[in-house]
Amino acid sequence: MTPLHARHRRTALAVATTVAAGALLTTGLTTGSAAADAAPASAAEPAPAGAPVLLSAAARTSLIQEQQASAAGTADDLGLGAKEKLVVKDVVKDADGSVHTRYERTYDGLPVLGGDLVVHESASGATRGVTKAVEAAVEVPSVTPGITAGKAEKQALTAAKAAGAQRTEADSAPRKVIWAADGKPVLAYETVVGGLQDDGTPNELHVVTDAATGEKLYEWQGVHTGTGKGLYSGTVTLGTYKSGTTYQLYDTARGGHKTYNLARGTSGTGTLFTDADDVWGTGTASSSSSDQTAAVDAAYGAQTTWDFYKNTFGRSGIRNDGKAAYSRVHYGNNYVNAFWSDSCFCMTYGDGSGNTHPLTSLDVAGHEMTHGVTSHTAGLNYSGESGGLNEATSDIFGTGAEFYANNPSDAGDYLIGEKIDINGDGSPLRHMDRPSKDGASKDYWSSGLGSIDVHYSSGPANHFFYLLAEGSGTKTVNGVTYNSPTYNGSTVTGIGRAKALQIWYKALTTYFTSTTTYKAARTGTLNAASALYGSGSTEYKAVAAAWTAVNVN
Template identity: 35%
Template sequence: MNLRKTLLAASVVAALPMMVSSAAQAAAQLMSAPVSLASPQESKGLVAKLTALDAEHGLSADHSFRISSQHPGVVGQKITRAQHTFKGLRVYGSESVVVTNDAGDIVSESVSDRRAALGADTNGVTAGKTAAIADTTPSLSASDAIALVVKAVAPSGTHRWAPSAELLIYPVMKSVRIASAVNKSEAALNAMDLEDVVDHYELAYFVQTRMANKGKPVYFDTILNAKTGAVIAQWQALQTVVGTGNSQYNGVVPIQTSLSGSTYKMLDSTRGTGGTYGGMAITDAAHSSADNPNAGSIYTNTTNTWGDGKQYINGGSDTNANGQTAAVNALWGLMNTYDTMKNVLGWQSLDGNNTATYIAAHVDTAYDNAFFDPGCKCMYIGDGSSFYSLGSIDVIGHEMSHGVTDATSNLTYSGESGGLNESNSDIGGEMVEAYARNGGTGVVIPASGNDWMMGKEISKTGQPLRWMYKPSKDGSSPDAWSSTIKNLNVHYSSGPNNRMFYFLSQGSNASSTSDYYSKYLIKSPAAMTGIGNDKAFRIWFKANTTKFTASTNYADARNKVLLAAQELYGVGSKEAIAVQRAYAAINVGADIDEAAGGSAVSISTQPASVTVAAGSTASFSVGATGGTAPYTYKWYRNGAVISGATSATYSLTAQSTDNGAVFNAVVSDSSSPVKTATSGNATLTVGSTGGSTERVTNGGFESGATGWSGTTGVIGTFTGETAYEGTKYAYLGGNGQTASETLTQAVTIPSTATSASLTFALHIDTAESGTTAYDKLVVTVKNSAGTVLGTLATYSNANAASGYQIRTFNLIAYKGQTVTLSFAMTEDSSLQTSFVVDKVSLITQ
């Protein structure tokens, strides 16, 4: 199945300069200092650039962008998150993560694009096979939508934060198997075997309610049909778990406080600015109910020694030494979370822009939870009943990491993205623990110090909340991805990614009886090698903050974490290999060998430059030795891959426009990881022997619609199809619904011509079956009045074939005339057929 005309977003990644050594690499600051928010003019300029890129690919003026947030990127770059809009309404889960440099130039764009079938382009192309939104007027008001949700989730509750209802377009998604996985059993599926596609769209309200009801917070995000009030989707939104301080879990620790007159306050003005209190603060919630907690006042003391290091005695004072211990736990955790991010990564506070936050201790009575609240961007900690005080270093690091995700990728808190959201917080908690346990100083995450068990210290039974190295030990979390993982609670669906990160950092064990073993690691060595806490965390943090979108799932995460590793440490580096193996260990992607044997691949025969006449055949050949046979080949023209050119020899019918084109080949062997060699360049010179002349303008479509008329919106670069040469082509069909599309160009064949040869490259793929022609492409020659002079060929879904086929026709019968070449496509009401045309040429002599 093709999701027709979902534009391929620019994913051009500017590789970071490689650092001089592993040691320097480990200690280098990754993220930029706080960035200034773009001015309205700068934001408008960025939106204009993005909209112009959309227009080049055929999207209509109904499509635009809305800047949602900005934060630092890697050093020298800024990250802007731009939501996709249609007719002014946000398309839920469809967004671009845009990396810009100091000059404001777009460096790269990481995209989750769900706009495929929304509307028609300016030339009338119905994009996609799904039903678009025809009417954007709701039947319900925003207040109606809120009332319906409140009635369903907490009719007697009270609002902790003001509710909101945003009218938007909601793409209802479904998972489909890629072609190579159609016949796999469910148990054999890998995460990379599925792709999420749009099933249909609904006009909806995104309702956010943050309520209190019967002694507990009731936080929900709800997608409500704006016409009928029906619930389309719903998920829980509550994201849960230098003075001297006597902490409960870390002994005597130094904590940063402030002195006001003769009174000490738990206000750290050296970390963070602004916020509610002007610095990082710890407050006393004074047992206010968890369903509507009051942060209370900042802790104060007459001396700068705090706490007794013991579990809070239920019913006792919050402000005596025993009551202060929970506050010491909180401040020590908050300081170390801040220092881990800033000293190691350069990231300041939760949002990267150094905005201060706070933690409120003693929330509710004997409350067995801790949670991050996006409304205040703060954290609340309970005293525990089944647990000890929930202020351990890893729990605080976990909850504060929710704040980082909230400010960056904002991973939707349900399904696979919700599991990744929780996993990010577990990863953050463990890395903060490692940093704090080794003194809380330095510019690297120490190699040890954390226990890889989330919340073990707060447990009265000794059983942690989660085991990162083997999630299934809790009896509910899976160790690996499966197609049903999206149905689990996010605290359980986080398990596989937690295990991935453990393997990435620490490696695995080859014994099938070990807790550190994965049956999915089938390459050599059976026990994969880890890269350590510091590198693993840098790679993960960069991916989450600069590449993930709100809808990122396990497969998308694997690709973007790998890309982050390649940018930081190089393609083919041990770090990039470790990422692939760590994800393979949880059934996401294929396993690879850590070190390939045998010699490197080398080019034994270089392609030679050739000179031919227009209309003649030009051929280039390459030979290779070394590595592991058999070889695979990929040919490039002027740096762009040539679709279907996968043999040792590449041939083409030369046109005058090919003069000066440069060709080269990349040869790959069959080892894992693959070894490659790149040939030298060969230049094609096209002479004018015999008076050969190209009569088609822009036959390769690289100049967009230039020279062509009709449904020109089909010209561009689209998801699911590739060019024969270059980057652009004409994508006729692929809609999966009733549609007609036509491309035409007038050409003149001189009366003196002795030959007139029309050629074009055509690729056909289809979802139809059988030999009945349901969808057709008719190629004709017409006169200026539009009368058909001759039908050259009719192609249908029955002619589908892999790769491009070169089609050739003799047009000498039309010499002395100006005729119109016509490519006309018609599709029936269901099941797409794609007719992809490229390199149209009419050579006369």
């Protein structure tokens, strides 16, 4: 799970996901009108040949089965060893018939962490290229550990206690894995410790221990910390379901998303929100643990993010399988955060200071659910530079969802969390045009970027996206004035938000892997721009210029 903002400024190794939020409802199944800029193409302008197509659940399943059936042959073609096998994780099909298959890898039956790769095939089935998380051959002398699983578990518990968890045993026995993300593969244990962190956020700490030496190799946090009236988005239309004489906050048109009330609890699913007349929320914050207003915002945020991904990228849900996650509100007491968790496949929101400032704004919702999308695509490790790119991806698509909604109560902007006022002074959490305005984020890449908190190392990627979309210098968008500088003093001309979003999504789903760094992100987005618009295109040149402007060359 990944929180929306840093709880404290300690450097931790983690693999991530982050925040969620939304607005309000009466019955119905549609959100506000989509911003024209968010659409991948107009009716008169067909989607680029390299753009992904929306596959039905049956078509996607069939394609995955087809690719899995030929996985052994693919492994042979790639020159993998006799002990290595490929397991299909995801498949993307482009408008021109090209197929990009993302694989996870096993070695002698053990999962290879950092062994993920993407095979790019033409419509005829010819391999065009391969994107690998690591280039090193996966091979270890033995799969017999030199230390006990108990020693690995003890190390994991020590790391969890340092994060505030009070657990005396792991959630399950440590599992043997091959750790390859750092380069040379080694036999290791992966241990997961649950409980709660020191601020009340659920704990799902993964610790990787060298099975020969007992050295801790890596750790990451699996919990990622982001008629009715909503607090932030005004009166909106929501999808609800009538069961007998009672209405449920259950959106059957979008994969079956449900919104639950934890009523100050910190575990379990909670109770599904119901109502007698299908009129939800008051538009005013309340400290009541049964308040519907926060639930309206959460449901609105989930449905808007669903629609944004489907109508902009042809993606059907977080896993692209047509099935929704679910949302939980009223988590804990005075809990000032929100988070995504893969283990429950759900978004969770605290009510903030005094239980009257729920973290359910629309960009937070988009941010949170995007952690799930990242987990089910590139799987960017939540540490180092890949962790910063993970956080930036959530900010980028959270921003995209906010613009897509075209909601006058929460107009699209390049500010993150401007509605929830976590800082208490009306300032947003992050500024994409000049990230350093928050006092901690970085505007440009530097060699030490990977050693800082991922919420701040996300700055250069957020800055890149803003420059790619809007360009450098002073400008006003939806009433907000921005002034974006460049590292080299260059002038960058933006290509528009719609194309910038398409390029980042294409890179995330087909060219990024778990270990992608900023330099590799430059390569991945250039590959994406080439596939979508051509290698000699204005868009390709703008991607190169925007990366150079944030010192990524």
